[in-house]
Amino acid sequence: MAALDNGTETGVKEGVDQETVNAVREVGGAYKYGWSTDIEMEYAPKGLNEDIVRLISSKNDEPEWMLEWRLEAYRRWLAKTEPAWAMVDYPEIDFQDQYYYARPKSMAVKPKSLDEVDPKLLATYAKLGIPLKEQMILAGVEGAEDIDAEAPRKVAVDAVFDSVSVGTTFQDELKKAGVIFCSISEAIKEHPELVKKYLGTVVPVSDNYYATLNSAVFSDGSFVYIPPGVRCPMELSTYFRINAENTGQFERTLIIADKGSYVSYLEGCTAPMRDESQLHAAVVEIIIEEDAEVKYSTVQNWYPGDENGKGGIYNFVTKRADCRGDRAKVMWTQVETGSAVTWKYPSCILRGNESQGEFYSIAIANNMQQADTGTKMIHLGKDTKSRIVSKGISAGKAQNTYRGLVSMHPKAKDARNFTQCDSLLIGDQCGAHTVPYIEVKNNSARVEHEATTSKVDDEQLFYCRQRGIGEEDAVALVVNGFCKEVLQALPMEFAMEAQQLVAISLEGSVG
């Protein structure tokens, strides 16, 4: 999200010039967002039981039906076991040794506007490069030739700090267009009919261990509703920050694109460097009606832990989009560079006829990171199409796994899928794995899957070196070339930052 920087803070200035690269290198190639904000916090007691679930619900001032929903999820969670099939290895998580709710004391009374928000919180986001003031426009795209100078690009942000949403920008302007963009806690109160109608319909309460846990204890997150025929006037984004120690973040995002609407949604996340691992279990549900389109882009940059694997975020995320209407379209783009352990499979249910799902992913794992990520494309409707482009890069002692499912149901006549997953290995201590599941149950469906694994080409490196490019930069250049297909699918704000991240994450991996 650093590309959303307003350009005034030092250390987060982004660009693609060599100077910046050098500046970043001076920090030792280390995680840039590892600082923490010293702020008075209010915690729920450690551990998880029905009382904690009740407490979270009451802190959010929720109606009875929401509490019941949570308790039901909690009871189901108790009966579930943690999945062990992913190619990741981490010490057993003590779910009782976590805080499930933490909010800055100043947020006890919800500020009415951003002006009332604790300056410390605003400073935190400013330092991260997230503009929470509406007059600020995006850095990095200013003066770009293809942008009309009269109408600078705006991005509305919902900022989530530990368990609460700090504020949402541009709400008024969005309201004029009929778009609802607010925190999910607000939506439960203000738009219960929409939440009731859609929550848990894409990712059911008992979908999987972590989604069930999330359903019980989610504290906040974002809610988006785009009414029929509306093209959302600006990009929407949520920025998640974990700050408190020993605290899990469980956010819930619900996006509804009604008939013929369009929205592009960005998500970013960071956390301080801590020796203890922290848990993050989010659920994102997207509902796409007839002729609507949703673009969901993530740059996941949680703290990955140090080079010995100490600390870092355990990122267990369930993301799913349901193309309910005909010709609905969804596009997931993700750049996964952070987290100690990633377990994440953004999926598409292609229910409507002629609906389309796309998944573009770059997963970079360095040092002791482990990533098990991919997608599911479930073709139910006729003439549905999906495309998967996944690029995995492993360096250091990291393990990177692509795991995916392409399923063609008997009724998915003339459905098409193309999958390409490539892996790049940098160094001989790491691993790259591919675990695709392909299920074709009708003969008019066409499925093509290809995957390759290779190392950074010596000849390409030599070519760059010969022209005076340093070795690390040369690797970054080759890797950027390898990732190009995915980077091009990102919104511009992200593409630049992602390119930068690709370089930073590989820092120190050469030699």
Place this chain on the structure above:
Amino acid sequence: MALAQVKIEATEERLNTLDMPQEGWSTAAREDALMRLRSMGLPSRRDEYWKYTRPDTLVQPTAPDAAVLHTDEVPVFDALGRLKIVFVDGVFSADESDDLTLEGVTIERLAGATADIHWAKGLYGVLENNGQNPVERPLAALNTAYATDGVLIHVTGTPSKPINLIYRHISNSSDAILHHVLKIDKGAEVTILENGPAAARFNKCMEIDVADGAKFHHVRAQGRDHERRAATHIFARLGTESSFKSFTLTANGVMTRNECVIELTGDDAHATVAGAALGDGDFHHDDTVFITHDAVNCESRQVFKKVLRNGATGVFQGKILVKSGAQKTDGYQISQSLLLDEDSQFLAKPELEIYADDVACSHGSTSGAIDEEALFYLRSRGVPVGEATDMLTLSFLAEAVEEIEHSTLAEEINERLAAWLARRRG
């Protein structure tokens, strides 16, 4: 993790129907295998490795009946010069078999080899045991423990003709367990042919040790009896500069699970596993391949093609594991299915697991119907639709058949494929 009670019960129920042969030298290996089997239990439909194939009928205490196919056609490989070894419903038939002497090779039977010090002791159950990690293969352990017969082939030179294992099926309820061991000495070369349905239910295991510079060729045609069931395993260990090539034709059979586990342990070794499967109606065919690269500069190829119609199911689970240090590995894997109608299905899990950086590994998997444009092209040139479909189907299968090194064998297989298609065209 402790085994589920239901799994223990199912395993014991099956074991109660079996008697362990007491053959002297193999007893210790059999008892070890039985312990292994008890610790893992027989497969159940909830096991991840059996996600796409229900093991029930392969595991149940007695074999489901399978009618014997009566046909006038000449059995495959009949026209070739070969040494025949015949098993009828899993029982060795001395009358139908040739004399087991051949230059460059010694052939003994598992059931007859009672000498206490036997060369096969170092291999019997050993390669199977190696192949149990990281994925369990309980049916192979069961085979090692309870195999009633099989051949022990020690190849010391280059025999002048192939050795043909023929499995005849004459009883509707036969349940056969055979275990073969092959040791191919340094620089030696042998071709093994296998054909026939074997039994109503057939569990076969073949362990092959290919020494440095040795070559192993294998072509198999599984019998066409529609209701037969088979679970087969190949475990191979490859030395430096050795070569392993195996091709399997499967036409019909209500249940087939062919597992192939290969470990490339010497540098510059080569392994190819290929298969063509033709299924019509109540047909379930599963190719499960696991290739481990544990040496430098080795090459492996997996080429599998399946043609499916009338609700037939094809499964492919293939894995290339490149261990750390197995640099310069070249791994290739392709699995494709041609679905000739709306009811058939193809389920695939083509996996890569790679821990070395200087490797080139690729896999591809596709599934779809006959290419309408190609069909139109042929029809516009006057080829009737049935023949045109067959031509395209054969060309689809050709990539797998081409993996057979000997052209006469490849031709023989192609003829069988064409005949199968022609019979269905009516």
